[in-house]
Amino acid sequence: MSEMWINMGPQHPMTHGLWNLRVRLDGELIKDVDPEVGYLHRGIEKISEDRHYNEVITLMDRCCYVAGFAWEHLYTIAAERALHITPPERAEYLRVLSDEFQRIASHLMWYAAFVQDIGLMSPFLYGMRDRDLILDLYQSYTGARMTYEYFRVGGVRSDLPPGFTDQARKVLDWLTPRFNEYDQLCLGSDIFHKRCDNLGVLKANDCVTHGVTGPMIRSAGLKRDLRKDRPYSVYRQLDFDVALADSADVTGRYLVRMEEMRQSVRILRQVVDWLDHHPGPVIAEELPRWLGAPYAPVGKEGYLLKRHYPKGVGFSAVEEPHGEAQAYVVNEGGEHPYRVKFRSPVFANISAARQYMVGYRVADIPPIMGSVDVCVGEVDR
Amino acid sequence: MSTVTLYSVSYDIASLILHILGFIIPPANAALTNGNVITGLAVLVFGVILLAASMLNTILLIWWERKLLGRIMDRRGAMHVGYAGLLQNFADGFKLFRKTTVQPREADALGFFSGPTAYMVTSFLLFGILPISSGWNSGILPLSLLLALAIFSFAPLFIFVSAWSSNNKYSLMGGMRSAAQMIAYEVPLLLAVVAVVIVAGSFDLTTIVYEQQNYWFWGPLFVALIVFVAGMLAEMERIPFDLPEAEAELVEGWNTEYGGMLFAFFMLADYLRALVGSILVVLLFLGGWTMPSWVPSAATSFPLAGIFWFMVKTYIVFGLFVWVRASLPRVRTDQLLRVGWNRMIPLSLLSVFLAALLVTVKCVWPFGCIPSAGT
Numbered sequence: 244m245s246e247m248w249i250n251m252g253p254q255h256p257m258t259h260g261l262w263n264l265r266v267r268l269d270g271e272l273i274k275d276v277d278p279e280v281g282y283l284h285r286g287i288e289k290i291s292e293d294r295h296y297n298e299v300i301t302l303m304d305r306c307c308y309v310a311g312f313a314w315e316h317l318y319t320i321a322a323e324r325a326l327h328i329t330p331p332e333r334a335e336y337l338r339v340l341s342d343e344f345q346r347i348a349s350h351l352m353w354y355a356a357f358v359q360d361i362g363l364m365s366p367f368l369y370g371m372r373d374r375d376l377i378l379d380l381y382q383s384y385t386g387a388r389m390t391y392e393y394f395r396v397g398g399v400r401s402d403l404p405p406g407f408t409d410q411a412r413k414v415l416d417w418l419t420p421r422f423n424e425y426d427q428l429c430l431g432s433d434i435f436h437k438r439c440d441n442l443g444v445l446k447a448n449d450c451v452t453h454g455v456t457g458p459m460i461r462s463a464g465l466k467r468d469l470r471k472d473r474p475y476s477v478y479r480q481l482d483f484d485v486a487l488a489d490s491a492d493v494t495g496r497y498l499v500r501m502e503e504m505r506q507s508v509r510i511l512r513q514v515v516d517w518l519d520h521h522p523g524p525v526i527a528e529e530l531p532r533w534l535g536a537p538y539a540p541v542g543k544e545g546y547l548l549k550r551h552y553p554k555g556v557g558f559s560a561v562e563e564p565h566g567e568a569q570a571y572v573v574n575e576g577g578e579h580p581y582r583v584k585f586r587s588p589v590f591a592n593i594s595a596a597r598q599y600m601v602g603y604r605v606a607d608i609p610p611i612m613g614s615v616d617v618c619v620g621e622v623d624r
Numbered sequence: 625m626s627t628v629t630l631y632s633v634s635y636d637i638a639s640l641i642l643h644i645l646g647f648i649i650p651p652a653n654a655a656l657t658n659g660n661v662i663t664g665l666a667v668l669v670f671g672v673i674l675l676a677a678s679m680l681n682t683i684l685l686i687w688w689e690r691k692l693l694g695r696i697m698d699r700r701g702a703m704h705v706g707y708a709g710l711l712q713n714f715a716d717g718f719k720l721f722r723k724t725t726v727q728p729r730e731a732d733a734l735g736f737f738s739g740p741t742a743y744m745v746t747s748f749l750l751f752g753i754l755p756i757s758s759g760w761n762s763g764i765l766p767l768s769l770l771l772a773l774a775i776f777s778f779a780p781l782f783i784f785v786s787a788w789s790s791n792n793k794y795s796l797m798g799g800m801r802s803a804a805q806m807i808a809y810e811v812p813l814l815l816a817v818v819a820v821v822i823v824a825g826s827f828d829l830t831t832i833v834y835e836q837q838n839y840w841f842w843g844p845l846f847v848a849l850i851v852f853v854a855g856m857l858a859e860m861e862r863i864p865f866d867l868p869e870a871e872a873e874l875v876e877g878w879n880t881e882y883g884g885m886l887f888a889f890f891m892l893a894d895y896l897r898a899l900v901g902s903i904l905v906v907l908l909f910l911g912g913w914t915m916p917s918w919v920p921s922a923a924t925s926f927p928l929a930g931i932f933w934f935m936v937k938t939y940i941v942f943g944l945f946v947w948v949r950a951s952l953p954r955v956r957t958d959q960l961l962r963v964g965w966n967r968m969i970p971l972s973l974l975s976v977f978l979a980a981l982l983v984t985v986k987c988v989w990p991f992g993c994i995p996s997a998g999t
Contacts, residue, residue, distance in 0.1 A: 249793045257873055271797075271957060362863055362954025368697035434864055434953045605797070606956045609873050 246274060253282045257609045259356050260619030264596065264612070271604045278596045283623040291583040296322050296396045299583065304390035306585070307621040309352045312338075312345035313563040314621065315394040317570045317585070320475055322396045324557030325574035333523040334398035335477045340411075340514045341381075341393065342476075343507040347418065348377040349564035350500045350507075353616045354425060357497070360609035361438050366428045373421055376414045383407060398526030408515045415508050415515075422505055429497065439493040443611035445599040446491050453595035456588045457566025458503065459615065462488045462495030469562040483510050493614040500616075565589045565616050587621040629759040631670060638665035670762075671752070678751040681935075682895045683713045688939055689895075689946050696950040720891075723884035731881065732789035739786025740882065740889040746778045747893040750900045755830050757913040757930030767827045772904065773814065776859065779897070780806040783868070787878035798877030801957055802868035805858055808964035809865075813855030815972035819848040819979035820908045833912030840916075842909040844982050848975035849909045851968055853944075856901040858960070861894070862945060864952040865960060902941040903934075910937050 252263035261282040267275035287306060291299045303318045304311040316338050323330065330338075355370030378388040384403050385391040393400050429435045445455060447463040460467055468485040470478040486502030488495035557572045566588025575581035592615050600611055639662050646653035655661070687702065687710060694701025702709025727736055753772045755761030765771065780803045787799025821827060823845065824835040842849045858865040869877030876882075879890045906912060913930035915923070924933070955963070 247793060251873070256875060358953070362866070363952070364693070364863065365697045365950045368699060372698060428951070429953075432953060434955055437959055438953060438956060604956060604958065605873055606867065606954075 245269075251608065252279070257360065257612055258619075259613075259617055262593075262617070262619050262622065264608070266605070266608065268605055271606070273601055273603055273605060273608070276596050276600045278593045280590070280593070280619070280622050283619045285624065287624040288583050288585065291580060293579060295578050296326065296580060299580065300394055300396075301390070301392050304392060305620060306587075306624055307563070307565075307618045308389055309618055310345050310349040310564045310621075311389060311391055312341040312393070313349075313561060313568065315391065316342055316476070317559055317561040317563070317568050318572070318583075319394045319396055320559035320561065321557040321570040321572040321583075322574075322580065324559065325555045325572040325580070326396060326557070327553055327555055328397045328527050330398045330527055331524045332477070333402075333518070333521060334525045334527075336514055336517055336521070337399045337403070337525060338394060339476050339478065339481070340511065340518065341391075343510045343514065344377050344380060344411075346507045346564045347504050347511075348374050349616075350504050351377075353500060353564075353613075357610070357613035357616075358429065360613035361435065363428065363432075363435075366425060369421070369425070369428075373418060376417065380407070380411060380414060383410065395526055398524070400526075402525050403518065408519050411511070411515050415511055418504075419508055422501055426501060430494075436494065438607075439497065439610055439614075440490070442493040442603065442607055443599040443614060444490075444492050445595065449595070449598050453598060454591035455566070455595050456591065457563070457616075458486075458496050458499040459566070459592055461486060462499045463491040464489035469560050469567055473560060475559065475561060481510050481513050483507075493610050496614040563588060563621075565618055565621070566592060568621070585621075585624060587624065589616070589618050590622045593617055593622065630673065630761070631666065634669040634673060635662065635666040637669050638662050641665065674752050675748065678748060678896060678899070679892075682892055682899055683717070685895050685899050685939075685942060686713050686891075688942065692943055692946045693950055696947065717888060720884055720888040725884045725886055726881075728791055728881050730791040732791070735785045735789025736881075737886070739782050739789065740879075740886045740893075743779060743782040743786070744889040744893040744896075746775050746782070747896040747900070750775050751896065753829075754900065754903050754907065755833070755912070756903075756934050757928070758830075760931060761830060764830070765828060768829045769817065769821070769827045769832065769908075772829070772900070773817065776897070776900070777806065777810055779859075783878050786882070790878075790881035792881050794874045794876075794880045795878050798868045798874050798880070801874075802861065802878055804957070805861075805865065805867060805960060805964075808961050809855045809858035809968070812851050812964065812968035812972040813859065815969070816848040816852040816855065816975055817908065819845055819972070819975040822976065822979040823982055829907050829912075833907060833914060836911040837914060840909060840911040845909065845975060845979060847971055847978060849905075851972045851975055852908065853905060854968060856905065857945065857948065858964070860898045860901050860945070862898065863949040864955050866954060867957050867960060898942060898945065899938070902938045902945065905941045906934060906937045910941070 246267060246269045248265055248267050250263055250265055252258040253261050255264075258264065263279040263282065265277040265279060266273055267277075285305070287302045291302060294302070299318060299322070300315050303314040306314040319330075319338075351370045351374040355367045355374070358366040358370070381391060382388050384401070384407055385393040387393075445453075445459060445463060447460065447465040449455070450460040450463050450465065456467070464487060466485050466487055469475070470483075471485055483506045486499045486506060488498045488502075490498075554576045555574050557574070558569070560567055560569045567586075568588055569586035571582075571584040573581040573583075593612075596612075596615075600608065603611065639657075642656045642662055642665060646656040649656075690712070691701040691709070702712035705712040705715045727733065750772055752762055753765065753768050753775070755768070783802045784799040787795040787802070820832060820841055823841060824832040826832060826835070861868055867877075868874075869879065874880070879887060882890060913934040915933055923929070926932075
């Protein structure tokens, strides 16, 4: 066969979403790749300029359908900094609770998709099954399984329902031994190592050059985790380790994600214990009325005063399950943000595709892209 | 044993039909009840019974796989159509039957349509060769094993033809992989069979089964069994060797462009080949329809006991294939070929050597002796 270009996508089982990987093949060998994104562009940044600060949170859920909470958190931090609002501590803990459960759910989703990519059928169902438990938890306190709209600028929408923490502990107890089970199914298999070792290697300096973050950079041995390096929310108070691997290949990313899930369970146990013993308000008291404060005095700060609300800009960086997400919110005074800009980690991760794909075989594309964990919603926004 | 065979049953049916017809139409009576006419119709009836049995078994096999896979994956599998989803596959089949056959614009019509048809026809042909019990066979075929394997190895040609003619890069790559893989695994498969043939002293499947009356061949020929099963997995294109239709990178591999009934042809033929593969394992290594002597005679002497036990063994063997499918990842093409040429062929040569040794020493503890020492 002569060299040929094939389009893997926009509809292709490898893509997990709506994007296109153009591949130049010589027989089975990959000569060149060219990722093409933009099929899922919904103009979220532009729409945000036309929405109230709290309404943007609805859009954040649509940014990444497997990690909605991470994006809600990212935006709320930036918006709060722009609006000079401080959320109460209990709200911060609730956010971390949501975030870390989301990290596990997202990684379980990744696990399910990734094992499917290397041809393992059963663990796919196991990953989805266990992710469902977390979605059930979400449903119990946000009412939704995917698009939560739970965070608010200045706090969260509501407190936990009674008995939630016990339920959460049960889920954590169920999950803990599951991770070893997953490891047995993957790492215990010779074929898995044959397929994944030394595959899709992206060394630490290449990661830095291309702005690759998240599990990919940690699998290359670089200890970079915003929860430690640039602690936001209440991560400073929580005790956890940064998952690391040094092989920089697909197996390394697998190990990092597995360890991250274990660390998330560790964080969640602390958070759940804290929530049990520290009741309190979950949304800031001094919100302007147009942010939907439940007890805001109507006469003091109403619609008339909105133009005089202090201006400001807010920047936030959050360790999303896929990598480092960043947000920039400009507040020119008013109900709507003047400009919102996001940085998606996955965009950088798949932009570097040429670095970690050329030279491997066509059968390696699904495991490599699977190990990158692509979520197209946040790439295109 | 009784002398009722599949052929005698079909002959009786054909004769009955023709005699009734002759009674209804008296002038044609003499012509219809002619011996040659009856024989001709008997062969037809024979074929219809085989076709129906193989079709039914194939569909049941798909159900068995779906249920077993479902249980392994912590779910239930098909549940809604029929009792425990038994009729689900019929529903799926009718759905595929109703669908329009779409032919890609640039596809080569001859290859596109004849490929799946030939694939299915040759797969059905296989079922006619294999003896299922002492009565259920197509007569004495001295080289039936060789014939079965020869027909089995037609498949890459038809797959490649249909892949190439559907004018799709994924199909083409799937077809290439299929051809490379099947040729690589044909050799160890045949060598493993040679080991059995050396011990049994015959290419006739019926004889091979009767040679296993003292002990089944899976014990002394364990290496050959392993090679044969692995080769069969590759021939059947099941995980971990399902590279030609690796859905992660090649969409559906060589049948990407096929939909509707043509896809159903491929699907049916695939499972038919899986069935034939399991049947061959049972025939060559697990004693066919015979049971060991310690099994109480009540369990082996009821009517159709041979077919019953044969089917039980076949479904258990296929269950093992399903288990493998549920728990292993897919290997890569180059790894598959390397394993095929570097590991399987030496192993199969070893199994041939062991078989020769077995024939020489005749008796092996704890299995016993070869009955007729390879006459």
